[in-house]
Amino acid sequence: MLQKSPTRATDLLAIEHLSVAFATPRGRLQAVNDVSLTVAPGETLALVGESGCGKSTLGRAIMGIVPPSSGAVKLEGVDLVPLRRSARLPYRRAVQMIFQDPFGSLNPRQRVGDIIADPLRVHRFGDRKAIRARVLELLDLVGLPAAAAARYPHEFSGGQRQRIGIARALAPRPDLIICDEPVSALDVSIQAQILNLLADLRDELGVSYLFISHDLAVVEFLADRVAVMYLGRIVEVAPRGDLFARPAHPYTRALLDAVPRIETRKASPEPRPVQGDVPSPYALPAGCAFQARCPLARERCRGETPALETVATGHAVACFFP
Secondary structure (H helix, E strand, O other): OOOOOOOOOOOOEEEEEEEEEEEEOOEEEEEEEEEEEEEOOOOEEEEEOOOOOOHHHHHHHHHOOOOOOEEEEEEOOEEOOOOOHHHHHHHHOOEEEEOOOOOOOOOOOOOHHHHHHHHHHHOOOOOHHHHHHHHHHHHHHOOOOHHHHHOOHHHOOHHHHHHHHHHHHHOOOOOEEEEEOOOOOOOHHHHHHHHHHHHHHHHHHOOEEEEEEOOHHHHHHHOOEEEEEEOOEEEEEEEHHHHHHOOOOHHHHHHHHOOOOOOOOOOOOOOOOOOOOOOOOOOOOOOOOOOOOOOOOOHHHHHOOOOOEEEEOOEEEOOOOO
């Protein structure tokens, strides 16, 4: 019998000092580096950062798709990392994933009804009649007709395919859904429809989201809290309103400055463009990973790695000079 850790009762998911590394022909690639995060029941935590920063790898490590190098992934206090595949199965029901590519994530040889029914069969939801009823219920929930069950993925538009992916993720009644850039491959008008659907489902079902995105406009609409990632590390975590109004890390500020606006707010300082290129993940700089591009960097930043420390209620930042 697994012993639950002294994690806060409000935490559905607790990631503790999680790292993921890959051995490649070029050397060791540190994709995720000592990440600690929590997600509460019914909460949407957004994970943002540039492409290649490790966001998707973190999501896949939580799912067990890629093995962590170290650290813990705790679901309601139970660490999933050391569990064998058979012991992990009951917990896989509770954590599902919506993938970025709404076509590549669906089996083109299966009918939509079978795609949605697969997790129900795996988790022994019931007999064929119960599974059929659940599939029709899910199609209705995501705004698709019952007739869609008999069709194939190529017969649908991108937005409709993503609705199928959402239905499949919802099928076993998960507590947490990892949304890996779920709207980035869609047209802007379709993005709005999918985001509204996700928000409605969260309110109706009480499901939690770990919402991975590089689009801060999307994050501002959906998230309760935001975690900012740079080169595998979390550099800032804050409630949505605090992060957008008072970003503490220079990298967060640079991301916000890069968001196009029709007019500049009078109270906003002049944008500070980020200089230089992102360092190679195969040869990370000493000290703060952002120091080579940071306009505020000092000598201490080049020799020490800042820890994530609280600067206000619910607001933490990994910076010596926030």
